[in-house]
Amino acid sequence: MSDTSINMQAGSDPVEAGFGDYFALLKPRVMSLVVFTAFVGLLVAPVSVHPMVGFASILFIAIGGGASGALNMWWDADIDRVMKRTQSRPIPSGKVTEGDAFAIGITLSAMSVVMLALASNIVAGALLAFTIFFYVVIYTMWLKRWTPQNIVIGGAAGAFPPMIGWAVATGGVSIESVLMFAITFMWTPPHFWALALFMKGDYSKAGVPMLTVTHGRKVTRTHILVYTLLLAPVALGAGFTSIGGPIYMATAIVLNLLFIKGAYGIWRRDETAAEADQYRVEKAFFKLSLLYLFLHFGALxxxxxxxxxxxxxx
Structure with a gap:
């Protein structure tokens, strides 16, 4: 199907794209998480930066994250047209062409990397470049359609922003920034697998080999519990470093107890009960996972x- 045919409604003129449609290409909800975690990484670093340098750096990190989103939508346009939850995105809805999405993504990627390196330092710019490459090439183009471990390995792309923020201030990497990376990295699988439990039909229809599709929901429930148990010591470990403190530790203890309890509840569930209440427990755990990450970084x-x-x- 050509871009022209995609952009044509039945018996009408091509859909006119507005600013909101182009902004939606950048995945603003994902971008907000990138901005927040990068800002935390910048603020908790032991070296302060000039406010203008900090503002510019966070802006370029946000643009880089948005560029990744645009390139992801460009490559995944065929999948997005099939999955119910993504059919309203700019490309499948016919508001933006695939060519425009690619041009926007490439342009913003190059601009964000160069400008971040100039505004802060080469290390931060290089980390942003690697993050974009990892998300677009390693995850989107390769892992997502190839292995049920896609979200495990691919989760690294979303975990880099606090490391980039830390590098903006310090010009390097440390145990603190690695642990901030590790929290997001280990959190990503249970977060997305919980979503996959009640969105299995969408992934199956689109041919995406999520764990629920390739190994079934029972195996996925076990994986959620295992990764949640592995996540807890990582999250608590960050509290013993220079970025931790009593507020963070209290928050981490409570949240990880709740998260483990939720994962255990999911592990115990059978499909009959889950279908009967329309995956109420799984949906509650997914919502808790959003709060989990936000409150950990909020405490930091x-x-x-x-x-x-x-x-x-x-």
């Missing part, structure tokens, strides 16, 4: 914000 942000006043940290 509070610790970092209080340090200048002698209140944050240990």
């Amino acid at each position: 942000l509070v610790e970092g914000a209080l340090k200048p006043f002698g209140l944050g940290g240990w």
Whole structure:
């Protein structure tokens, strides 16, 4: 199907794309997570940066994240047309052509990497470039359609922003930034597998080899519990480093207990009960997973914000 035919409604003129349609290409919800975690990584770093440098850096990180989203939508346009939850995106809805999405993604990728390197340092720019490459090439073009471990390995792409923020301030990588990366990396599989439990039909129809499609929901439930148990010590471990403190540790303990409880509840479920209540437990766990990541990084942000006043940290 050509771009022209995609952009034609039955018996009408081509759909006119607006600013909102082009902005939607950048996956603003994903971009907001990128901005937030990168900002936390920047703020909790032991080296302060000029406010204008910090603002510019976060802006270019956000643009780089958005560029990744545009390239992801360009490559996955065929899948997005099949899956119910993605059919309203700019390309499958016929508002933006695949060619335009590719041009926007490539242009913004190059601009964001170069400008971040100029605004902060080469290390931060290189990390952003690798993040875009990893998300678009390694995850989107390769892993997503090839292996049920797609979201496990591909989750690294979404875990890099706090490392980039840290590198903006320090010019390097440390145990603290690695642990911030690890929290998001280990959180990604149970988060997306919970979604896949009640969206299995969509993934199956689109031919995406999610774990629920290739190994079934029972195996997926076990994987969610295992990764949740592995995530807890990583999240708690960050609390013993220079970015941690009593506020973060209290938050991490409560959230990880709730997360483990939720994962255990999912593991115990059988499909008859899940279908009977329309995956109520699974949906609740998915919502909790969103809160889990936000509150962990929010607690780190509070610790970092209080340090200048002698209140944050240990």
